[in-house]
Amino acid sequence: MSTDSAPSPAVAVIDIGSNSIKMLVAARDATGTIQSLAGRTIETRISAGISRAQPELSEDGMTRGLAAVVELLAVAAPFAPVRTVLVATSAVRDAGNGAEFRQRVRTATGHEIRTLTGDEEANLIGRGLTCDPALAALQEFYVFDLGGGSLECLHFRARRIHQAISLQLGCVRLTERFIGDVNAPLVMAESTALAVHVRDELKRSSFRFSVVAPEAVFTGGSMSTVRAIRGALHGLALEDTPAIVGIDTLAHLLEELAPLTLAQRKAVPGMPAARADVFPAALVTMLSVADYAHVDRFHHSLHNLRWGLAAAALEALP
Numbered sequence: 001m002s003t004d005s006a007p008s009p010a011v012a013v014i015d016i017g018s019n020s021i022k023m024l025v026a027a028r029d030a031t032g033t034i035q036s037l038a039g040r041t042i043e044t045r046i047s048a049g050i051s052r053a054q055p056e057l058s059e060d061g062m063t064r065g066l067a068a069v070v071e072l073l074a075v076a077a078p079f080a081p082v083r084t085v086l087v088a089t090s091a092v093r094d095a096g097n098g099a100e101f102r103q104r105v106r107t108a109t110g111h112e113i114r115t116l117t118g119d120e121e122a123n124l125i126g127r128g129l130t131c132d133p134a135l136a137a138l139q140e141f142y143v144f145d146l147g148g149g150s151l152e153c154l155h156f157r158a159r160r161i162h163q164a165i166s167l168q169l170g171c172v173r174l175t176e177r178f179i180g181d182v183n184a185p186l187v188m189a190e191s192t193a194l195a196v197h198v199r200d201e202l203k204r205s206s207f208r209f210s211v212v213a214p215e216a217v218f219t220g221g222s223m224s225t226v227r228a229i230r231g232a233l234h235g236l237a238l239e240d241t242p243a244i245v246g247i248d249t250l251a252h253l254l255e256e257l258a259p260l261t262l263a264q265r266k267a268v269p270g271m272p273a274a275r276a277d278v279f280p281a282a283l284v285t286m287l288s289v290a291d292y293a294h295v296d297r298f299h300h301s302l303h304n305l306r307w308g309l310a311a312a313a314l315e316a317l318p
Contacts, residue, residue, distance in 0.1 A: 010037055011313040012081035013306045014072050016065060016113065018047035018091040018148025018172050019221055019275065023072035024306040025079045028314055034131050034307065037079050041221075042068040043274035046101075047091035047148045051176035057095045066104055073109060083313050086113045089121050089305075090149025090170055118166025121305065122152040126161045128307030129154075129217060134243060135301060140214040144289055145304055146222050146282060148172035151289070153207050155214075165207045169198055171222060171282035182277040186258040191284050198288035209293050216290070218245070218298035222282035225275055226253060227300060232270030246297045247290045254283040 008028040015022045025038040046061040057065075069086065076084065086105070092098040093115050102113040116124070125145045129135060143154040151169035155162045175182060178194040223245065224238060230249070231241040257265055257280060265276040275282075290298070 008314065009082040009317060010079045011310055011317070012073075012076040012079070012084040013309040013313065014069060014076075014084070014086045015306050015309070016046070016069065016086065016088040016092060018050060018089065018150075018170055019043065019045055019278070021046075021065060021068040021072065022306055023076055024310055025076050025081060026307070026310040026314065033133075034311055034314065038075065039306075040072060040075055042071065043272060044068050045148070045172070045274060047170075047172045049176070050091055050094060050149050050170070051173045055091075055095050056097050057091065057101050062101045062104060065101060066108060069105055069111075070109060073111070082317065084111060085309050085313050086111050087305075087309060088113050088115045090118075090147060090166075090168075090173075093117070094149060118150060118152070119164060121150070122154055122164035122166050123161060124308035124312070125152050125219065125304045126154045126156065126164060126308065127311055128304045128309070129156075129219070129301055130159060131307045131311055132301045132303035135217065135299060135303075138215055138217070138299070141299075142209075142214060142216040142293060142295070144216065144218050144286075144298075146171060146218070146220040146285060148278070151285065153202075153205075155207070155210075163207055165205055167201055167205055169201055169285060171278040171285060174198075174285060175278045175281040179281060183262040185260060186254075186280045191258070191280070194281060194284050195288045198285050199292050202289070202292050213294040216293060216295040216298050217301055218286065219301050219304040221272075221275065222279065222286065223298065223300045224302070225270070225272060225279060225282075226250065228272070229253065229268060229270035243300050244297055245300055247287065247295070250283055250287050250290070254280065254287065257283070 010027040022041045044064040046065040145152040149170035154164045227241045266273045
């Protein structure tokens with residue numbers, strides 16, 4: 001979409017996540033609907049070491065993160081955004097030196113980074129989901145957003161957030177804690193321990209699941225990877241694959257990938273090389289969530305945190 005087709009001013013959002021740093025430039029069209037003008041994702045993995053008792057961002061991680069932010073700001077610049085919002089989530093939120101990283105970005109770019117609380121992150125993800133026209137018919141539904149550091153869980157009723165919680169169940173965090181050697185095939189005992197931990201954390205949390213499960217939506221890079229791998233098998237782009245993913249698909253994919261080494265997983269068509277090490281843990285987590293929530297399929301949406309932030313920024317414009 002060109003900037004000429006958007007009657008409203010544009011805003012830019014940069015989401016500094018645990019696995020990747022993502023950018024969205026958005027504006028409202030003539031009907032008031034939020035439209036994407038540009039988007040880009042850079043895999044940075046600034047969250048290495050997030051599972052430690054006192055996590056710290058590494059020097060390499062901060063360098064990669066700063067470079068990605070500078071690059072994404074340059075991509076957004078031609079759209080002349082009237083407001084640019086930078087946020088950080090679990091990796092920076094939990095790191096003892098998160099303030100140092102924010103200062104480096106401020107010094108290099110002049111932009112402040114807002115570190116979201118878990119509750120803020122969950123609620124903004126929920127707001128973003130309501131921008132997705134493909135989900136317009138859903139009234140009551142769960143939303144699960146899996147990142148590198150955390151898992152956000154939401155429950156919508158009448159399209160309004162009824163529950164929202166952030167749990168430390170991100171795929172980087174769980175890989176570091178439960179997977180002994182990411183270069184080797186997945187060990188059944190480690191996979192089982194990870195799945196039990198996810199179930200236990202869901203059970204201990206304040207999030208309450210319905211006796212009769214509503215529809216469920218899953219967002220985040222791990223489900224995008226599932227669709228990318230499926231699409232590669234048929235020569236399709238991610239956007240052209242079915243947006244509803246059955247639990248059987250996840251189970252079959254885990255069965256296929258578990259015996260592979262990291263090098264072999266990286267060679268799987270559609271697999272982002274930067275996610276190959278944490279993807280088995282992500283699949284185990286998704287399957288564990290589905291089992292505990294008693295859902296047999298997920299709607300996948302790309303309208304998550306960045307869209308919620310864009311909606312809030314556009315609403316705040318004078």
